[in-house]
Amino acid sequence: MEKVCPLCNKMKEINLVCDKCDGVMLDIGRVQDYYDPYGPQDPINDADDYCIHLFKCKKCNNKKKINIDKINT
Ligand SMILES: [Zn+2]
């Protein structure tokens, strides 16, 4: 059985509230898509049980990393 990230697979959406301005924070993708694009992939990004997503506030551009638990398919 394979575990997949519900956000990467568009099975689920999560909206967070910005802790700075109360704005809406949107999922903008996996952290590794933004993290050091010029270097080799960081092995920490390939965790088995979770996927790290980056959320960005629509209003103030505050960014936050959230661990998304992968689910069994
Ligand atoms: Zn994901």
Ligand SMILES: [Zn+2]
């Ligand atoms: Zn904000």
